[in-house]
Amino acid sequence: MIPDYLAEALGEVAADTTGETAGYIPELATADPERLGAAFAMVDGEVYGAGDIDTAFTIQSISKPFVYALALSDRGFDQVLAKVGVEPSGEAFNEISLESGTGRPLNPMINAGAITTHSLAGPEGLQPTERVERITDGLSAFAGRRLKMDESVHASEMEHAHRNLAIAHMLGSHGVLTGDVQAVVDGYIRQCSLLVTARDLAIMAATLANRGVNPLSGERVVPEPVVRQVLSVMFSCGMYDAAGDWATQVGIPAKSGVAGGLIGALPGQIGIATFSPRLDSHGNSVRGVSLFERFSSDMGLHVMEVP
Numbered sequence: 001m002i003p004d005y006l007a008e009a010l011g012e013v014a015a016d017t018t019g020e021t022a023g024y025i026p027e028l029a030t031a032d033p034e035r036l037g038a039a040f041a042m043v044d045g046e047v048y049g050a051g052d053i054d055t056a057f058t059i060q061s062i063s064k065p066f067v068y069a070l071a072l073s074d075r076g077f078d079q080v081l082a083k084v085g086v087e088p089s090g091e092a093f094n095e096i097s098l099e100s101g102t103g104r105p106l107n108p109m110i111n112a113g114a115i116t117t118h119s120l121a122g123p124e125g126l127q128p129t130e131r132v133e134r135i136t137d138g139l140s141a142f143a144g145r146r147l148k149m150d151e152s153v154h155a156s157e158m159e160h161a162h163r164n165l166a167i168a169h170m171l172g173s174h175g176v177l178t179g180d181v182q183a184v185v186d187g188y189i190r191q192c193s194l195l196v197t198a199r200d201l202a203i204m205a206a207t208l209a210n211r212g213v214n215p216l217s218g219e220r221v222v223p224e225p226v227v228r229q230v231l232s233v234m235f236s237c238g239m240y241d242a243a244g245d246w247a248t249q250v251g252i253p254a255k256s257g258v259a260g261g262l263i264g265a266l267p268g269q270i271g272i273a274t275f276s277p278r279l280d281s282h283g284n285s286v287r288g289v290s291l292f293e294r295f296s297s298d299m300g301l302h303v304m305e306v307p
């Protein structure tokens, strides 16, 4: 029944060809824009899907909440919060901005915050390659299978990384980042280049929905208080400058990525993932947003609604 419902929902959004694939990363611009898939992973471990749920694409910004979770687990709340805030920015994901007064990035979902949380994953003193290893291991534990990196997407983004490098240098000038800031950007872009499928993303989201325990492998990936923190920040900041519209219309903690992935996690219930590469002006998947609007209203998933 659920697969039929999913297939029907995909059919309803398939005709919408508005939006563009991410142009600023040449390798992403060449993605097949027609790909479309959706997967549900329940907290009891059942996974349902329809469409392109086993097509690999790069995780991009959907890595941000998971790496934030790893940083909180590895370094503790105090160390991470001293460097990255939790306030919605109302700005684009790649805005060059810091919180006035503290000099911290506003939140871990925009690039300035995510580049900083990348630097805080793993114990202090790790080499850049060891940090990428820690993040690959951690995200693989969320997915329940070993994730690989797309080297060509990494190389393509690195050639056009001026904006992220500018953000990192600004963070360096405020002492938020220390050491080799270019190596941090390289590592952050590697993190964004990990390959996932909609099925993987649904399971990763379900791990958040399931208090930090992967519902398929049974592994505890991060502690429960970390999950609460991550889901709260996803709710207020996960959709960037569309976060308010999302919170009112869909009402599920969520995160988007510029390769076309979109996840939502409903505590105690379900992890949802969609994949469709054309993006709106905020960098969120057009058909993904429509699908989530449908899922939320059809199944009464809005967290502010009494079930």
Ligand code: GLN
Pocket (backbone or CB within 6 Å): 059, 060, 061, 062, 093, 094, 111, 157, 164, 189, 192, 256, 257, 258, 259, 283
């Ligand atoms: N790697 C991308 C960047 O840093 C991720 C952006 C995104 O998915 N919104 O620009």
